[in-house]
């Protein structure tokens with residue numbers, strides 16, 4: 607094996623990612639118990655998700671993040687009319703005043719900075735209500751008018767390299783489990799480090815790829831393409847995926863870890879723009895994490911959703927949610943093929 611070749615890790619790093627995201631369980635549970643009184647409210651009877659959301663004064667995105675996580679934790683469930691209600695576990699231990707209530711114990715964390723910031727974010731539906739998510743601006747997302755870390759050289763570089771660590775593990779598995787033998791041109795939208803394109807280029811010697819991203823991010827992609835021996839087949843093209851013309855002529859478009867950074871309207875806009883640029887029969891790949899279609903798990907994805915909610919304008923979506931967006935945009939969605947670190951690829955074909 608060449609030293610330039612990307613290859614799969616010998617052990618699965620998924621548990622490390624799960625441990626890293628564990629704080630979101632504490633933050634959401636404590637917010638629900640000590641700041642929003644979710645369990646006290648539901649002890650008076652089941653509520654439609656939208657009624658509970660309005661009672662808590664939450665916008666739709668934070669409500670989905672919070673309710674999905676509480677269901678994934680086994681504390682809320684849906685009754686036969688689809689309303690949110692308490693599980694036996696929550697009824698016995700989280701309703702204020704009950705003989706086995708542990709809400710006071712959970713409340714020990716109520717004033718911790720992580721919990722308070724989570725409560726602020728849930729209430730404001732913003733990555734950081736008091737300013738930017740980082741000193742350099744909001745991470746991972748760029749659109750006109752947003753103070754984005756991806757526009758500054760040092761933060762764009764460090765954020766892109768941080769994702770490159772995950773991509774080095776996952777990209778070779780994506781290229782192996784979902785190869786593109788008959789494709790000639792790949793458009794990697796928001797391709798970041800370019801490692802997903804690079805893995806495909808290494809696998810398919812006749813393939814060329816365009817990584818479409820912000821200029822400061824592309825500096826990293828160019829370095830990696832040179833280091834990994836595919837710079838002659840990888841074009842780094844800078845642009846804004848929401849406003850600039852979509853590069854035409856590709857056989858397949860990759861959206862790797864992109865849609866989860868955006869709220870539903872932006873996901874729909876982006877998918878429609880890509881559909882317009884693709885000829886019938888051409889493919890779009892959503893490489894991402896997927897909540898289950900019930901929206902009650904798996905827990906690691908529900909916690910990752912809270913992380914995405916905290917850093918970006920997005921959250922995790924289910925395959926059913928993506929399928930609806932894809933169909934509305936003019937695609938025929940297929941089945942999810944798992945890759946690594948809870949990711950999978952959902953392929954879709956541009957309808958004729």
Ligand SMILES: C[S@@+](CC[C@H](N)C(=O)[O-])C[C@H]1O[C@@H](n2cnc3c(N)ncnc32)[C@H](O)[C@@H]1O
Pocket residue numbers: 746747748749756766769770773795796797798799802818819820823845846847848861862863864867
């Ligand atoms: C979460 S990262 C994903 C990077 C890579 N696809 C991966 O899977 O590792 C999101 C990427 O989208 C890019 N991006 C965000 N907003 C963009 C925009 N409006 N136009 C182009 N790229 C954008 C960011 O710069 C970043 O590289």
